Amino acid sequence: MTVIATTAIPDHLRGALTRWMIEPMPGLYVGTLSARVRTELWTAVAASVGDGAAVLLHPDNNEQGFTLHTAGQRRRTPIDLDGLILIALNPAEPDNESANP
Template identity: 40%
Template sequence: MVAVLILERAPRGLRGELSRWMIEPRTGVFVANLSAMVRDQLWERVQAQPPPVAAMLIVGARNEQHFEIRIHGDPSREVLDCEGLQLVRIKTQAKHKRR
Protein backbone atom coordinates (compact mmCIF):
# COMPACT_ATOMS: atom_id res chain seq x y z
CA MET A 1 0.00 0.00 0.00
CA VAL A 2 1.28 3.47 -0.84
CA ALA A 3 2.41 5.59 2.09
CA VAL A 4 3.44 9.24 2.23
CA LEU A 5 5.46 10.40 5.23
CA ILE A 6 6.12 14.11 5.81
CA LEU A 7 8.75 15.03 8.38
CA GLU A 8 9.47 18.37 10.02
CA ARG A 9 12.62 19.17 12.00
CA ALA A 10 13.92 15.61 11.58
CA PRO A 11 17.57 14.66 12.12
CA ARG A 12 19.61 13.50 9.14
CA GLY A 13 20.00 10.04 10.67
CA LEU A 14 16.25 9.44 10.65
CA ARG A 15 15.93 10.73 7.09
CA GLY A 16 18.78 8.44 6.05
CA GLU A 17 17.16 5.45 7.69
CA LEU A 18 13.83 6.14 5.99
CA SER A 19 15.54 6.57 2.61
CA ARG A 20 16.48 2.87 2.74
CA TRP A 21 12.80 2.02 2.34
CA MET A 22 11.28 5.08 0.71
CA ILE A 23 12.20 7.68 -1.91
CA GLU A 24 12.57 11.32 -0.87
CA PRO A 25 11.32 13.46 -3.79
CA ARG A 26 11.61 16.58 -1.65
CA THR A 27 13.37 17.22 1.63
CA GLY A 28 11.35 15.62 4.41
CA VAL A 29 8.76 14.03 2.08
CA PHE A 30 8.98 10.25 1.68
CA VAL A 31 6.90 8.03 -0.60
CA ALA A 32 6.83 4.24 -1.00
CA ASN A 33 4.68 1.22 -1.62
CA LEU A 34 5.12 -0.66 1.68
CA SER A 35 3.58 -3.63 3.39
CA ALA A 36 1.53 -2.73 6.46
CA MET A 37 4.15 -4.36 8.71
CA VAL A 38 7.08 -2.36 7.29
CA ARG A 39 5.02 0.86 7.26
CA ASP A 40 4.07 0.41 10.92
CA GLN A 41 7.66 -0.38 11.94
CA LEU A 42 8.92 2.77 10.20
CA TRP A 43 6.15 4.81 11.84
CA GLU A 44 7.19 3.45 15.25
CA ARG A 45 10.77 4.62 14.57
CA VAL A 46 9.45 8.08 13.73
CA GLN A 47 7.28 8.13 16.87
CA ALA A 48 10.33 7.21 18.97
CA GLN A 49 11.95 10.54 18.01
CA PRO A 50 11.86 13.22 20.71
CA PRO A 51 10.53 16.72 20.11
CA PRO A 52 10.87 18.87 18.07
CA VAL A 53 10.46 16.15 15.40
CA ALA A 54 6.97 16.18 13.90
CA ALA A 55 5.45 13.96 11.23
CA MET A 56 2.34 13.18 9.22
CA LEU A 57 1.77 9.73 7.75
CA ILE A 58 -0.82 9.36 4.99
CA VAL A 59 -1.91 5.79 4.25
CA GLY A 60 -4.71 4.05 2.42
CA ALA A 61 -7.82 3.24 4.43
CA ARG A 62 -11.30 1.85 3.97
CA ASN A 63 -13.25 5.07 4.30
CA GLU A 64 -14.84 7.65 2.01
CA GLN A 65 -11.55 9.39 1.32
CA HIS A 66 -9.64 6.12 0.85
CA PHE A 67 -6.85 7.43 3.09
CA GLU A 68 -6.19 8.44 6.68
CA ILE A 69 -3.71 10.84 8.23
CA ARG A 70 -1.71 10.02 11.35
CA ILE A 71 0.14 12.69 13.33
CA HIS A 72 3.23 12.62 15.56
CA GLY A 73 4.57 15.60 17.49
CA ASP A 74 3.51 19.16 16.73
CA PRO A 75 3.51 19.63 12.94
CA SER A 76 2.82 22.97 11.28
CA ARG A 77 -0.51 21.65 10.05
CA GLU A 78 -3.37 20.14 12.01
CA VAL A 79 -5.90 17.53 11.00
CA LEU A 80 -9.56 18.34 11.58
CA ASP A 81 -12.39 15.83 11.54
CA CYS A 82 -15.38 17.24 9.67
CA GLU A 83 -18.24 14.73 9.73
CA GLY A 84 -15.85 11.84 9.18
CA LEU A 85 -13.66 13.59 6.61
CA GLN A 86 -10.10 14.49 7.52
CA LEU A 87 -9.20 18.04 6.52
CA VAL A 88 -5.83 19.74 6.92
CA ARG A 89 -5.44 23.30 8.19
CA ILE A 90 -2.28 25.36 8.49
CA LYS A 91 -1.83 26.46 12.08
CA THR A 92 -1.59 30.15 12.80
CA GLN A 93 1.67 31.30 14.39
CA ALA A 94 -0.06 32.08 17.70
CA LYS A 95 -1.60 28.60 17.95
CA HIS A 96 1.61 26.89 16.89
CA LYS A 97 3.72 28.72 19.50
CA ARG A 98 1.29 27.91 22.36
CA ARG A 99 1.71 24.15 21.99
Protein backbone atom coordinates in the same frame (compact mmCIF):
# COMPACT_ATOMS: atom_id res chain seq x y z
CA MET B 1 1.54 4.20 -2.00
CA THR B 2 2.68 5.65 1.30
CA VAL B 3 3.86 9.24 1.74
CA ILE B 4 5.69 10.69 4.75
CA ALA B 5 6.47 14.42 4.88
CA THR B 6 8.90 15.61 7.54
CA THR B 7 10.34 18.84 8.90
CA ALA B 8 13.47 19.15 11.07
CA ILE B 9 13.90 15.47 11.95
CA PRO B 10 17.16 13.88 13.18
CA ASP B 11 19.59 12.47 10.59
CA HIS B 12 19.28 8.90 11.90
CA LEU B 13 15.56 9.01 11.24
CA ARG B 14 16.13 10.23 7.67
CA GLY B 15 18.46 7.27 7.17
CA ALA B 16 15.86 4.83 8.48
CA LEU B 17 13.22 6.23 6.12
CA THR B 18 15.49 6.08 3.07
CA ARG B 19 16.09 2.36 3.64
CA TRP B 20 12.47 1.70 2.73
CA MET B 21 11.37 4.74 0.71
CA ILE B 22 12.75 7.18 -1.86
CA GLU B 23 13.26 10.87 -1.06
CA PRO B 24 12.32 12.80 -4.24
CA MET B 25 12.80 16.11 -2.44
CA PRO B 26 14.12 16.97 1.03
CA GLY B 27 11.76 15.78 3.77
CA LEU B 28 9.35 13.96 1.42
CA TYR B 29 9.45 10.14 1.40
CA VAL B 30 7.41 7.98 -0.98
CA GLY B 31 7.15 4.21 -1.23
CA THR B 32 5.00 1.11 -1.44
CA LEU B 33 5.12 -0.55 1.96
CA SER B 34 3.35 -3.41 3.65
CA ALA B 35 1.12 -2.45 6.57
CA ARG B 36 3.59 -3.99 9.01
CA VAL B 37 6.61 -2.07 7.68
CA ARG B 38 4.54 1.16 7.54
CA THR B 39 3.48 0.72 11.17
CA GLU B 40 7.04 0.03 12.35
CA LEU B 41 8.43 3.02 10.43
CA TRP B 42 5.74 5.34 11.75
CA THR B 43 6.37 4.14 15.31
CA ALA B 44 10.06 5.03 14.87
CA VAL B 45 9.19 8.42 13.36
CA ALA B 46 6.70 9.32 16.10
CA ALA B 47 9.18 8.31 18.83
CA SER B 48 12.12 10.20 17.31
CA VAL B 49 10.60 13.32 15.77
CA GLY B 50 11.81 15.56 18.63
CA ASP B 51 11.24 19.26 17.82
CA GLY B 52 10.39 18.40 14.21
CA ALA B 53 7.12 17.33 12.66
CA ALA B 54 5.91 14.51 10.42
CA VAL B 55 2.79 13.55 8.49
CA LEU B 56 1.95 10.07 7.21
CA LEU B 57 -0.57 9.45 4.42
CA HIS B 58 -1.50 5.95 3.28
CA PRO B 59 -4.39 4.33 1.40
CA ASP B 60 -7.35 3.18 3.45
CA ASN B 61 -10.84 1.85 2.88
CA ASN B 62 -12.78 4.97 3.84
CA GLU B 63 -14.67 7.80 2.14
CA GLN B 64 -11.52 9.81 1.38
CA GLY B 65 -9.48 6.81 0.31
CA PHE B 66 -6.59 7.57 2.69
CA THR B 67 -5.68 7.94 6.35
CA LEU B 68 -3.59 10.73 7.84
CA HIS B 69 -1.37 10.56 10.95
CA THR B 70 0.72 13.36 12.48
CA ALA B 71 3.59 13.56 14.96
CA GLY B 72 5.32 16.57 16.51
CA GLN B 73 4.18 20.16 16.89
CA ARG B 74 2.31 21.58 13.89
CA ARG B 75 0.16 24.63 13.15
CA ARG B 76 -2.21 22.40 11.21
CA THR B 77 -4.25 19.91 13.23
CA PRO B 78 -6.30 17.12 11.66
CA ILE B 79 -9.90 16.96 12.86
CA ASP B 80 -12.27 14.04 12.27
CA LEU B 81 -15.66 15.40 11.22
CA ASP B 82 -18.11 12.51 10.81
CA GLY B 83 -15.45 10.29 9.27
CA LEU B 84 -13.84 12.96 7.08
CA ILE B 85 -10.45 14.33 8.02
CA LEU B 86 -10.31 18.12 7.83
CA ILE B 87 -7.38 20.37 8.71
CA ALA B 88 -7.73 23.14 11.29
CA LEU B 89 -5.17 25.93 11.18
CA ASN B 90 -4.06 27.00 14.65
CA PRO B 91 -3.20 30.69 14.95
CA ALA B 92 0.47 31.57 15.20
CA GLU B 93 1.74 32.91 18.50
CA PRO B 94 1.65 36.72 18.55
CA ASP B 95 4.94 38.63 18.44
CA ASN B 96 5.92 40.34 21.69
CA GLU B 97 6.62 43.55 19.77
CA SER B 98 3.23 43.72 18.08
CA ALA B 99 1.36 42.73 21.25
CA ASN B 100 2.55 45.83 23.10
CA PRO B 101 1.70 48.96 21.06
